[in-house]
Amino acid sequence: MLIFLAAAASFPQFASAMAEVTSFSQSTGTVAYQGNAVPGYVNFELKTSEPTRGYILAVGNGIQTKINLSTMDYKTTHKVDWVPWDDTKKTPLPAGEYQLKAYLTDQGYNQMQGYPLGKLTVVAEANPKPLIDKVSINPAVFAPKYGGASTVLIPFNLNRPAEVQLSIWQNGAEVFAGSKMKLLPGSHTVSWNGTDKSGRMVQDGTYEIHFKYIETAYNYPATTQSAQKAGTITIKDGEYNIPLWRMKEVITDAVFTSETISPDGDGVNDTVTGQFTLAEPAKVSVYIANAAGAHMKNVVTEQSFQAGTHTFAWDGTDFMGGKAVNGNYYIKVMVIEGTSAGYISFTDSVRFEGGYEFKALQPEKRVRVIAETAKLSVYPMDQGYTAVKGDTFPLMTETIENGKYQVLVKEGVSGTINVSDVELVVEAAPPAVPNTAEYTVVSGDTLWKIAAKFNTTISEIVTLNNLDPNKYLYVGQKLKVPATVSPEPAAQLVIHTVQSGDTLWKIAQKYGTTIDAIVKANNLDPAMYLYIGQKLTIPSSTSTTPEPPAVQPVIHTVVSGDTLWKISVKYGTTIDAIVKANNLDPAKYLYIGQKLTIPS
Structure with a gap:
């Protein structure tokens, strides 16, 4: 570093009121444009006893170029970073030695002309350094999380003073721009939480990392940014939408209050009502969706609700006011938090009846998806639906229109799929089906x-x-x-209505049948209680194979969790056989340690 110190006797002076140069220093005596083995810029510091403004003139090789100190404000300390640049020709300064001279004016308009400060050597570098290098991206595959809590760190090295701004691009468009930062040379780090300009998580994909910059060591004030690509980052499994766990925290339930809707004007089931329950205040929008998840009608427009249960109604129409198609419809709720949104669908459904019905070809013909994924346009309004390899759909027509098949996507949902994404399913002739x-x-x-x-x-x-x-x-x-085979005639069945005190044992004895026969006829769990008013089918035919004699019985010791049903299954016998062998009342509990004789 070259340092010039002023003393009253050694520096020429201005007129009597003029300030003196008290010191001058420069960070290097040798500089190169953009630099490599030598610095790519030089820092000057000039101090005066009174406020001044002006410039330093670099003179050499038949060239004069200004290095502005302060052109407007009067200062006692001037600091400036400078790249060896010909400010007139707008080109790098040629290699050579340059004399440095000060031209200053004080507040009394006294002037210092050509005050000698020293010299600077400019050299040419074969491989100049870029402004930014040593960039790393950690991690290179990034999964942004809801709320922007996770970040990717991007350390880099800055070789010259500059105003730097992180910029994220995809498909030729900028999706995110960070803050502009004026930085000195050295190591720095910027971060990105995976959001776009609106603050919403970006979708999965590959993104380019750029640094936009303006080098501040040039003599003229630049306003147009340059850009340098620094690498790429892959977004994978990012929470682009509000995650399901968060949705479940906000909205706990949504149901219809009736099972069917048939808007035929008779005043019965012409509309259906439903309700949704919020665990906390939230902004929501409620949709009726078909079996493919496509929106049929927006029944609650985007608005804020307090915690609690709220109601809505659907008149059975679509977005355009037309009647819905026959099928099952579901409640789909969108929750909005800031710039993020997410959908949650509920399993409760309402059945639309009395309208148009989408039907597959008869006899049925199907197509199978052969692409990894296939995009369909589905009813209503050609909304999107994604199928995966191996999915099959019945054809609604064999006609191909605009390179697409029309298929039955779900019950009540038609759609179109590219012919190139599917193959016709060739099935073996089905076996002969009885009448x-x-x-x-x-x-x-x-x-x-x-x-x-x-x-x-x-x-x-x-x-x-x-x-x-x-x-x-x-x-x-x-x-x-x-x-x-015709269904069993009703005359052969007896219906018993359970009364107070009834047990399976008592009912079997009353009708001359067995507990097993009643259990099988009614698909019962014999360990469960009967309830008063319950209807039981009693088989009237009691011709059963008699139980074999109990030869060499097995003794079973009751353990925790045992029931007569479980024990009978374990030993391949019947509840009735165990009851008879042990003279039990099947309505009473077994107890741990109880010994039971199991007929062989």
Whole structure:
């Protein structure tokens, strides 16, 4: 570092009122444009006894270029960072030696002309340094969390003074811009929490990290930023929407208050009401959604509610005021917190009846998704739905329009899918199906009960009707059932209404049947209590194979959790056989340690 100190005898003086130069220093005697082996900038500090303004003139190689100190304000201490730059030609200063001279004016308009300060050597570098280097991104794969609590750190090295701003880009567009910071050379760190300009989490994908900057060591005040790409970062599993755990904290429940809606103008079930419950104050919007999750109607527009239960109503129309299609509809709630939002759907549904019905081709033809994912446009209003490889859909028509099939996405939901994303499902000819009859589901029906009623299996009914056995049947649903065996005539069944004091044992004795026969006929758990008014089907046919004689009985010791049902299953016998062998009252509890004779 070159330092010039002033003394009253050694520095030329101005007119009697003029300030004196008291000191001058420069951070380096050798500098290069952008630098590498030598610094890429120089820092000057000049002090005067009274406030002054002006510039330093670098003279050499037939060139004169100004280094502005303070052009407006009067100061006693001038500090400036300077890149060897020809301010006239707007090019780097050529290599060579330059004399430094001060030109100052004080507040009395006294002037100092060509005051000698020293010299500076400019050299040329073969491999100049970029403004920013040594950038690292930690982590390189980042999962932003709701609320912006997690951050990615981006350390970097700054080689020259500059105003720096972090900038995140994707697909040629800036999605985030950090604060502008005036920084000195050295190590620095910026961070990003995965949000965009509006403060919302960005979606998964790859993003470019840029630094926008203005180098402040130039003589002229620049206003246009330059940019330098510093790397990329991958956003994966980010919480773009409000996460489900947070949604469940806010909204605890949403249900319809009736099971069906049939807006036919008769005053019955023309509308359906529902309610949702908030655990805390929140801004929400409530939608009616179809089985594919597509929005049918916005029944509560975005507004703030206090904690508690609130109601809504749906008239069975879509966004355009038209009637909905037959099918099941659900409650879907959007919660808004600041710039973030999220959806939560509830399983309770209402059945729309009496409208148009989407139907698959008969006989059925299906397509199977062969792409990893396939985007569908679904009813209503061509909303988005994503299918995955292996999903199959029944065709609604074999006609291809604009490169798309029309398919039945869910019950009550039609959609279109690109032909290139699917293949036709070629199925082997189905086995010969016996004659079938149509059965209409009534209240209380289950697949088990219907299968038992028609002396068939749940599997056969599921196959005949292409059912999902995990979904509920609904009253009025039409099912195909084997017609080769008629359901057991009602005349052969006796219905018993449970009265106070009744037990399975007493009822079996009354009708001359067995506990097992009653349990099987009614799909009961014999460990559960009967209740007064309960209807039980009593098989009138009591012809059963007699119990084999108890030869070499087994003794069972009752342990915790035992019931007569569990013990009979364990030993391959019946509740009745155990009751008879031990003279038990099956309505009474077993006790731990009790010894029971198990007939072989």
